[in-house]
Amino acid sequence: MFEVYEDCINELEKHAHFRFIRDIEKKDGKFIYIKGEKLLNLSSNNYLNLADNKELTDKFYAQVGYKYSLGSASARLLTGTLPVYKELENLITDLYKSEDTLLFNSGYHANVGINSSIAGRGDVIFSDKLNHASIIDGMRLGDAKFFRYPHNDMTALEKLLTRERNNFKNSVIVSESVFSMDGDIADLKKLVELKNKYNCILILDEAHAFGVFGKNGLGVCEELDILSEVDLLVGTFGKAIGSTGAFVTGRKILIDYLINKARSFIFSTALPPVNVAFSKWIIENELPKTFEKRMKMLELGRKLKSQSHIIPVIVGDNEKTVELCNILYQNGYFTLPIRPPTVPVGTSRIRLSLTADIEEKDLEKLCSIIG
Ligand SMILES: Cc1ncc(COP(=O)(O)O)c(C=O)c1O
Missing domain, CATH: 3.90.1150.10 (Aspartate Aminotransferase, domain 1)
Incomplete structure (x- = not known):
């Protein structure tokens, strides 16, 4: 065996x-x-350099960390939602000037949950060929048909959209902003143009850009001033922010839908409160510096x-x-x-x-x- x-x-x-x-x-x-x-x-x-930073960790524990427990003991929809979760979600919503935000346990959980549920039978997803494994796994788990277009090739994407868009009900375009293994940046302005022209939902994963790009560290979309054009934007706390977990921010109707349909959100114990508090503390106190x-x-x-x-x-x-x-x-x-x-x-x-x-x-x- x-x-x-x-x-x-x-x-x-x-x-x-x-x-x-x-x-x-x-x-x-x-x-x-x-x-x-x-x-x-x-x-x-x-x-x-915000993770494993002894001085910062000591300061966090002395100022706020001591108040928070190390385990949430429940999924968010059961008894796992203490005030600090909503506080961090509201902070992200305010920063991005979006409608609503939902925390996930990791970027992996977020992408699997979103991409498996946002499009269903009869729908279609167009995904950059070099998108992260978590996006691919999400699409594989879901019921939508998906096409992977050549990396950052907007001409190929438009050809696919022309050929396929009308064969489906809802249509989603999903891409990373800064690509994790190549370090290049998607043509985000063109993606916005295409999503409007072909009536698609646009999902962007800013895992490697959140905390790095933009005046306030919100990512490449902030830098390009296109935040309001993105329907769902994913960011992670485990990279530049030095904590763990992830968020998706965007349209309220889609966030409500994810709360009800994203299985990686529904069926998993919520992040430790101390990590949620750490992410919030870093974003409020350190990121602006x-x-x-x-x-x-x-x-x-x-x-x-x-x-x-x-x-x-x-x-x-x-x-x-x-x-x-x-x-x-x-x-x-x-x-x-x-x-x-x-x-x-x-x-x-x-x-x-x-x-x-x-x-x-x-x-x-x-x-x-x-x-
Ligand atoms: C683009 C991208 N999205 C999502 C993830 C997953 O994030 P996490 O490590 O929080 O699960 C990664 C991780 O490497 C990534 O590169």
Whole structure:
């Protein structure tokens, strides 16, 4: 009975696909400690250094954290909604000037819940080919027909819309704003134009942009001044905000619908109140102070030829990608090989993610090694 699993693991090992959980001793600012080695951490989503920040954590516990419990003991629709959940939802609604907001336990829960329920039998979803696995899993779980258009190819999307839109009742377009593995940015203005022209619901996942882009850190839609054009906007607290969880903000009718239909929301214990309070505290107290460091980080990303703080170094081959990671490791850099199925076959890569305390001089040796 277990042979099939053994064969699978052997096959993964043979093609340098095998994943394992690394033992990390500690993290301290931009550094990570593994087996006694101190390495520059280029694989973190802690973009603003707000997670594992001892000073900040102490301040939070002293000021507010001590009031909140570590477990919610119930789903939100049962007894899991204390005032702090609504306070954070209202804060997000006010910031985005949207109609309503709903918290999810993670970005994964949010995307699975939204994309499996928002379109049903007889409806259609158009999804960027490089959208995150959680969006794909959501679509797979639902009953709607879905098409995956070539990455950020607005001509291909419009062709699909012309051909298919009228064959369905409701239609949804879903995309990330900053793509998690490529660091490029979707043509959001064109997506808005297409959603209006073809009468679609537009869902944008700003997981990697929330807390990084925009005057107030609300994401790329804030920067482009198109917030009011997006029907549902997803953001996560586990990346730039340094906490955990996610939100979706947008039209009230859709939020009410998700409360009733999104199974990953309905059938899961709510986030720990202390995390909800931490996310709220960070957004209210720390995020407004980060404009300068966010802009500096994005400038460094652009210098490295990316549109964001995420820089893909595409190697292609699995073995060579792992080998490059090992060389970088030996030179004091912690990077991870990103391989299929996370990225398309033949595009294995190292995904460098900057954090605000990484400086240009930290990367000189890395650039010469990669070069
Ligand atoms: C674009 C995108 N959406 C959603 C998620 C999932 O978010 P979470 O880690 O909060 O589950 C990720 C995580 O990496 C992501 O990259």
